[in-house]
Amino acid sequence: MSEKNRYKIIFIDDEVSTLTYLQYALDWEQLRISVCGTADEGRRGLALIKEVNPDIVITDIRMPKCSGLDILEEIRNESRKCRVIMLSAYAEFEYARDALELNAADYLLKPVDERKLEERIKKIVEELDHESRQEDGKFVREQEKILRKLLCSDAPLSEAEEEILRNMKEEQSCFISCVIMDNSYIANMDLAYEQLKGVLKSIMPEAVLLIVRDREIRGIIKWDSYQRNELKLKFELEKNGMQMVFGAAPLRQEAFRECDTQAYLARSRCFYSGRAVEWYEKDLLFASHPSVEMGDFQEDIEEYCMQKNWAGLEEALFSILEKEYARRLLPCQLARLAFDFFVCVKLYITKLYPEKTAAVLRHLDPEYFEGAAVKGIFEKRIIQILHSIAEKMDVETQQQETAIIRKAVEYTAGHYSEADLSLQDVADYAGVSRNYFSTLFKEYKDKKYWDYLSEYRIEKAKKLLRETRMTNYEIALEIGYKSEYHFSRKFKVLTGMSPREYRR
Numbered sequence: 001m002s003e004k005n006r007y008k009i010i011f012i013d014d015e016v017s018t019l020t021y022l023q024y025a026l027d028w029e030q031l032r033i034s035v036c037g038t039a040d041e042g043r044r045g046l047a048l049i050k051e052v053n054p055d056i057v058i059t060d061i062r063m064p065k066c067s068g069l070d071i072l073e074e075i076r077n078e079s080r081k082c083r084v085i086m087l088s089a090y091a092e093f094e095y096a097r098d099a100l101e102l103n104a105a106d107y108l109l110k111p112v113d114e115r116k117l118e119e120r121i122k123k124i125v126e127e128l129d130h131e132s133r134q135e136d137g138k139f140v141r142e143q144e145k146i147l148r149k150l151l152c153s154d155a156p157l158s159e160a161e162e163e164i165l166r167n168m169k170e171e172q173s174c175f176i177s178c179v180i181m182d183n184s185y186i187a188n189m190d191l192a193y194e195q196l197k198g199v200l201k202s203i204m205p206e207a208v209l210l211i212v213r214d215r216e217i218r219g220i221i222k223w224d225s226y227q228r229n230e231l232k233l234k235f236e237l238e239k240n241g242m243q244m245v246f247g248a249a250p251l252r253q254e255a256f257r258e259c260d261t262q263a264y265l266a267r268s269r270c271f272y273s274g275r276a277v278e279w280y281e282k283d284l285l286f287a288s289h290p291s292v293e294m295g296d297f298q299e300d301i302e303e304y305c306m307q308k309n310w311a312g313l314e315e316a317l318f319s320i321l322e323k324e325y326a327r328r329l330l331p332c333q334l335a336r337l338a339f340d341f342f343v344c345v346k347l348y349i350t351k352l353y354p355e356k357t358a359a360v361l362r363h364l365d366p367e368y369f370e371g372a373a374v375k376g377i378f379e380k381r382i383i384q385i386l387h388s389i390a391e392k393m394d395v396e397t398q399q400q401e402t403a404i405i406r407k408a409v410e411y412t413a414g415h416y417s418e419a420d421l422s423l424q425d426v427a428d429y430a431g432v433s434r435n436y437f438s439t440l441f442k443e444y445k446d447k448k449y450w451d452y453l454s455e456y457r458i459e460k461a462k463k464l465l466r467e468t469r470m471t472n473y474e475i476a477l478e479i480g481y482k483s484e485y486h487f488s489r490k491f492k493v494l495t496g497m498s499p500r501e502y503r504r
Contacts, residue, residue, distance in 0.1 A: 007128055008036045010052055012045035012059035012071065013087065018110070022058060025114050031121055042066025046074055049082070055128055056121070058085045061107070072104055079152040079213055083124045087112065103190075131194060143168055143208045147219065150256055152212065165256075168208060168220060175256075177263040178217040178246035181276070183371035184381070185241075189215055196244060199236045203229045218260060220251060245270040245373045249280035267373075271331040274374050287327040292320055294340045301341075305348040310390040317341055317382065331378070335369035338382055345389065353393070361389070404430045404437065405444045416457055419482045423449060458494045461487070465503045472499050 011022045019038045028035055036052045039045035043066045045059060057075070061068040072084050083105035106120050146161045147168075157165065178196070186192045193211050200207060200217070204226065209219035226233070237244060247266025249259045262280040269278040297316065304313040320341070324334060346361045364385070372378035407430040415421050426449065427437040441449045457479040464475045476487035491499050 005032055005129070005132070007033050007055040007125065008052055009033050009056040009058065010036050010045070010048055010054045011038045012040075012042065012048070012057065012063075012068070013038075014040055014042075014060060014063045016040060018060070018087070018112075021112070025112065026118055026121065031118075031125060033121070033125070042068070042071055045071055049075065049080070053080070054082050056083050056085070056105075056124055058087065061086050061088045076103065076213055079148065083127070085120060085124075140205075140208065144210055144219075147208055147256075148210050151210070151218065151260055173221070173223045174248045174251050175220055175259040175263045176218065176246045176248050177260070177267040178244055179215070179267065179373050180371070181243040181245050181373045182377045183215075184368075184377075192242070193217065195240055196237075196242060199233070199240060199242075203233045203236065217246075218263070223248070243276070245276050247278050247280065268331050271334075271374055271378070272325070272328065274376060285328065287324070287329045288333065290324055290329060290333060290337050291327060292323070292337075294337075294344055297341075298344055301344045302348045302352075305345060305352055308390075308393060310386055310393075313345065313389075314383070314386045317386075318379075321379075325375075331373070332370060334378065335366055335372075338369045338378075339364070339366045342385060349389075349393070361385070401440055401444070404432055404440060407431075408437065408441060408449070412453060412456060416453065416460065417478060417480045419477075419480050421453070421480060454490055455494060457481070458491055461491060461499070462495075462502065465499055475499070 009028070011019050013019050013022070019040065023035055023038065033056070036054060037048050039048045042059075042063045045057075046066065049057065049071070057071070059068040059071055068084075068086050072086070075082060075084060086104050086107040087110055088107050089110050105124055108116055108120070143164060146157065146164055149155055149157065149161070150165070178200075180186070180192060180196060183189060183192070193215055197209050197211055197217055200209060200221075204221055206225065207219060207221040209217055209221075211217055245267060247263045247268070247270060249262035249266055251259055262284075265284050265286060266278045266280040268286055269284065270276065297320065300316055301313065304310070304316065317338070320337070321334065324337065329337070342361055342364055346364070349361075369378060369381060372381050408426050411426050411429040412421075415425070423438060424434050427434040430437055432440070438449060441452070445452055447455075460479045461475050464470055464478065470478065472488060473484040476482075476484045479487070481487040481490070488499055491497075491502070495502060
């Protein structure tokens with residue numbers, strides 16, 4: 001097995017017992033992974049990361065002075081490509097969710113389950129192997145490394161790197177900034193960009209391309225190679241269910257960073273033109289900040305929300321956008337402007353109709369708008385959200401949904417003791433499809449139905465433990481578990497103690 005197919009891992013945890021356990025939990029050699037060090041404190045962990053440059057990091061979330069989240073944020077700020085698995089106690093679940101938002105590979109609960117750890121590590125190794133196959137040889141990887149160093153850090157280049165850079169300038173002809181045109185239908189964005197890069201490399205193997213952290217492909221291509229293969233590239237992208245837009249700028253000697261900026265501006269031009277490809281032109285200017293403050297419109301937004309005048313709300317937002325279109329505001333700023341507008345809408349709906357807060361704009365974030373690379377798609381997303389608000393705020397719809405949830409709660413109270421209780425049973429009783437019920441229940445209760453059922457059963461168990469002398473086995477059967485083992489395990493997860501400890 002060649003060394004290039006091996007991956008490096010380090011462990012960071014302030015508990016020595018956990019560090020020792022992780023080193024021997026799995027057969028790392030069999031998994032093609034080298035354990036390259038441990039650190040018992042977050043700052044030492046950061047130093048070890050810089051020293052080793054690992055492919056995988058397993059770290060505790062909560063540590064004094066420098067937490068796992070601090071480490072993950074520093075890794076992302078430095079554009080490191082390593083996968084990070086977070087370890088978390090159950091009480092730290094909110095920390096774990098923050099970690100996933102920072103693109104952690106996964107989180108595992110302590111004590112670490114060997115089976116789950118092995119499954120996740122194998123999955124990461126598969127992902128790393130996939131990325132490796134996308135590279136077009138060692139030299140191209142070196143070129144990409146140098147380009148990343150040049151564009152994403154202030155570190156000076158070595159003489160050898162400068163020489164490779166000069167050769168790149170001779171061989172390539174333009175700089176590009178490329179994104180997926182519409183990401184709303186993509187479930188795994190990271191994988192989608194790996195696929196996009198793979199398609200580009202398969203058509204233009206000499207291209208030097210980077211996937212940067214804000215989900216964009218930047219790099220250098222030969223323009224004549226693109227022109228020769230334009231139709232083939234379009235076909236391959238469509239076969240993968242993708243469309244892309246990119247801006248291009250001529251590559252000039254000693255001006256890599258400037259060319260990178262120009263390619264980004266050319267891509268911003270695609271937003272307004274609707275075309276898939278745009279070239280940078282001299283004096284191509286965009287406004288970098290909005291000319292309006294959202295505070296100037298808060299009274300109008302509140303009035304529209306109070307009157308449930310959603311058409312008026314739509315007109316107000318597009319009036320703001322038209323003014324910014326005329327100024328050629330950068331698309332990323334337009335996305336932020338739209339997000340801020342809907343944050344205001346959310347706040348006023350919360351204020352005016354607190355009972356409907358759970359149903360409106362629950363999962364909105366700036367990336368939803370940033371993922372629309374052309375104006376037509378951007379505006380379509382805005383209209384979809386506005387229509388969704390109008391639909392969610394409809395009184396009759398809300399009453400129907402509330403009735404569905406009430407029926408589900410009633411059915412659970414009467415049937416929680418049935419070990420074979422299914423989601424379909426509850427949905428049938430509520431009179432809706434299983435998928436619709438599952439989505440609706442999570443919106444209203446902020447948790448999945450199975451989590452709600454488990455919590456309900458454990459509350460019943462706690463009452464029996466306090467008020468009866470029933471055995472754990474008898475209680476398990478009484479509340480719907482088929483075995484004492486599964487009951488005791490779930491009780492421990494939800495309460496932090498065993499049934500026997502609770503009874504004391």
